Amino acid sequence: MLQGIHHIAIISSDYKTSKHFYTEILGLDIIREVYREERNSYKLDLALNGVYVIELFSFPNPPKRTSRPEATGLRHLAFAAENLDVYIEQLSKNKIKIEGIRIDEHTGKRFTFFSDPDDLPIELYEI
Template identity: 60%
Template sequence: MLKLNKVHHIAIICSDYERSKAFYTDVLGFQVIKETYRLERQSYKLDLSLNGQYLIELFTFPSPPPRPSRPEAQGLRHLAFEVDDVDAEAQKLRQHHVPVEDVRVDEITKKKFTFFTDPDGLPLEIYEK
């Protein structure tokens, strides 16, 4: 068995770099660690942290193929973020004109959660601590 320490990062390929950069920084509150333009790949790579922890690599590539999505496509199902108050954070998302599903309660943990998407339709979740 491997001895894994933690998830190092999550890589996301976006279709509109500036739109996604604004979403992850201005709406979700990630901080920019480093922004790199790779001329040979015609690609941006944006390293983002959350509360000081390196977490997301946001990429652009020319003409990436679309990802099959809903319902329940094979692959990464969603990316979840822990929050203290799901209702309050869902309201903040709505204030940024981000559509948010109705808040539900996990039948197993009894914790509140809800889903929304990033600008490219990547399913994201906020889950109560």
């Protein structure tokens, strides 16, 4: 029986830039970083509030995302946030372009989108 989501894997086109984005801008913690010489690839395990959530990979010359966000596969990554305004201010200070705040018509909760360095859509959903 499934117990929950273990992690989400993301492939970056520029490992150093994506590592900075996920750790320094979004504030995820590094659990471990491994360079896999046989694949010429890094694997970075990241945690949020002590919970392992993301594997960030680098591979030589990965293909670009086909469209945004309605490509087959992962549509977007969503994080729960207690105060959307605090995160919007932090992202803006780091020159991250943020879409306008929307209201979930079913819950009345606020949410917004921005993108990681490879244009993967990321949602902040206020809880």
